[in-house]
Amino acid sequence: MILSKDIIDVDNLLIGKCLRFSNDFSFYPIKYFKKQLVFQTPKLYVPYGIQEKDGKNNIELSFINKNNDNNINNFINNIFKIQILIKQKFKSKHIIDIIREDKIRLKIMKCLYYDDDKNIINDIPSNVYGNFIINISGIWEYDDNFYIQSNLLQAKISLPLFLNEYSFIDENEPIVKKKPIPPPPPLPVFNVKKKSIKDIIKTNHKKIMKNDIEYNPPSIDDIRDAIKRMKKVD
Numbered sequence: 001m002i003l004s005k006d007i008i009d010v011d012n013l014l015i016g017k018c019l020r021f022s023n024d025f026s027f028y029p030i031k032y033f034k035k036q037l038v039f040q041t042p043k044l045y046v047p048y049g050i051q052e053k054d055g056k057n058n059i060e061l062s063f064i065n066k067n068n069d070n071n072i073n074n075f076i077n078n079i080f081k082i083q084i085l086i087k088q089k090f091k092s093k094h095i096i097d098i099i100r101e102d103k104i105r106l107k108i109m110k111c112l113y114y115d116d117d118k119n120i121i122n123d124i125p126s127n128v129y130g131n132f133i134i135n136i137s138g139i140w141e142y143d144d145n146f147y148i149q150s151n152l153l154q155a156k157i158s159l160p161l162f163l164n165e166y167s168f169i170d171e172n173e174p175i176v177k178k179k180p181i182p183p184p185p186p187l188p189v190f191n192v193k194k195k196s197i198k199d200i201i202k203t204n205h206k207k208i209m210k211n212d213i214e215y216n217p218p219s220i221d222d223i224r225d226a227i228k229r230m231k232k233v234d
Helices: 070-089 197-211 222-233
Strands: 013-015 025-032 039-040 044-046 051-054 054-060 094-096 101-114 128-142 145-158
Touching: 013 070, 070 094, 070 128, 070 145
Parallel strands: 094 145, 101 145
Antiparallel strands: 013 025, 025 128, 039 128, 044 054, 044 128, 051 054, 054 101, 128 145
């Protein structure tokens, strides 16, 4: 569970039993509703970026914008509630305040950084704003001093706009227009004319008349002449 604009319920905060790591270092885990205590911060200012000290990376987040964003004040109040609970439990110990000079320091171990477009970035520069997911994991005891352990889990940074390629519109350069792809040739059109039965009969009749042999019947005189010729022969 990630707390964002939630008002923390102190009654469900639990400081666990001591875990000894060495003769000098002991750790008390903090749970909220029996789970890890994780916050998503409002947009906070990063004055110095990621800093390295003694081989360890850390980052400071500033509350300088709290007068303009009431969500920052809600977040600060939640942190104070955790700190008051710790001071009540360990009254005889010296508790190092988690918020000092209006800043909170976070330890960085394994962490992912993103920009506003959800792209992974490699670093957090100085002088930027961002949202952060942090885990208040517990309290370290060392030499009668108590230090509240706060870890950075993820960051979303609002980076200045950066163009990584030539982006000018050069007015003097001719604009080369791409030739459009020519349309495909039209499909052939077949006009099929339907013939009526009357047309078919006329066509067939013409073909028959063209192939017929002309015939003229003999006259009566032709028949008489033919008979006379036959009698002479006899």
